[in-house]
Amino acid sequence: MRKAIKEDKDLVVGILCSAFKPIKIPNSINFVVKQDKHRNHRLKILMEYMFYNALKFGDILISDNEKGVILLQYHRKKMLTFNTVFWDIKLAFCCIGIENVYKVLKRENALKKYHPKEPHIHPWIMAVKSEHWGRGTGVRLIQEAFEYYKDNDLPIIIETTTNSNLKLYKKFGFKIIKETHELDYPLYFLKR
Structure with missing residues (x-):
């Protein structure tokens, strides 16, 4: 495993897109990405957004075989910059769709509500x-x-929407600390 650098953007975004393009069920990614004929392009914009944010405010870990990645966020490091404002605006216009911004902000508030306030490691997204x-x-x-x-x-605090991920994380010693169905899909928060 190695830490990603800026030059790994295409590799990381490619892995993330490959992992989430085939998934059509309601989940966090499909909740954020506007579902229309441009879904794949919008998905790429979301993954680029996540790459830049994780690179700036966390870590990106790439598997040795370069077929999997984990993006981590350190919330205590996150701050408002010109770049983050630009990334947020691009995400709103080119991925979410202006008409869906409110529902995505509501989702973000739900996530913040259930994450602990104390410092923790947050695997933001994992993909193969x-x-x-x-x-x-x-x-x-x-x-x-x-x-x-x-x-x-x-x-370590992680969230998931699928039962298969839930089973996998439990095998690694994660315990459910919160479950909510206030969005259009189930959301489980786990801690290890």
Whole structure:
């Protein structure tokens, strides 16, 4: 596993897009991305947004085989800059759609409400290229991330919308700390 640098943008965005293009069920990504004939382009804009934010305010970890990634956010590092305002405006106009901004802001408030206020590690998104699903890349990626943070005492807080992810995270010792259905899909918050 290695930390991504700016030059890894295309690799990271490619992995993220590959992982989420085939998923059409209600989840966090499909909630944010306007669902129309431009979905794939909008998805790419969201993944670029996430890449730049994680690079600036967290870490991006790439698996050794370069088929999986984890983007982490450190909320205590996040701040308002010219770039973040630009990224937010681009996301609103080119990915979410102006008519959907309110519902996405409502979602963000729900997420903030359930995340602990104390410092924690937040794996923002984890993805494996779709053609590598079921080959153990995701499991290895989680194991490598735990190894990467083994000397850190901060709790790890993660959220998921799918039962398959829920089962996987529970195998790694995560416990559900909150479950909500206030959005258009179930949302589980887990802690380790």
